[in-house]
Amino acid sequence: MGLLRFIAARFAAIDRRPAPVIDSHNELGHYGERVALASLRRRGYRLLDRNYRTKAGEIDLICRDGQTLCFVEVKTRHSGPHMHPADAVHRNKQQRTVRAAQHYLQVHGSPRIVARFDVVEVFITTGQIPECRVIADAYSS
Secondary structure (H helix, E strand, O other), X not given: OHHHHHHHHHHOOHHHOOEOOOOOXXXXXXXXXXXXXXXXXXXOOEEEEEEEEOOOOEEEEEEEEOOEEEEEEEEEEEOOOOOOHHHHOOHHHHHHHHHHHHHHHHHHOOOOOOEEEXXXXXXXXXXXXXXXXXXXXXXXX
16 A cells, blocks of 8 residues: 555656755756646646747746647745745846746747736645646736
8 A cells, every 4th residue: 555655756747746845046946836827727727848048038837728828937936925936027027937938939920929927936844735826817918
């Protein structure tokens, strides 16, 4: 029975397992992106690209939500009072993401496609199941 539990835990959705101890800022960001992606997939989003980098900036996740192309910024924070990770997506970050999205559309798609900018807030508390909050159409170009 131990092996069966191990296999089940290994393949369980990462966003439904208790969060591990995370020491570095980079590890926290990568973990948050995996949690956010699992949560988005459960909501019907389909991943097209991740960590898309240009000279203008980076987009954490690029997904399809139905016919809409979604450029997703993931912000992960340890849970605490009055925490709003989306507040870290300031005007400068939004502008860099918009420029990176424009580059993506020039290279991969039509500028006529319906697109939006989403933010996913991931709240982490060690030993507890992470919480995700998807903010669809969080800002515009």
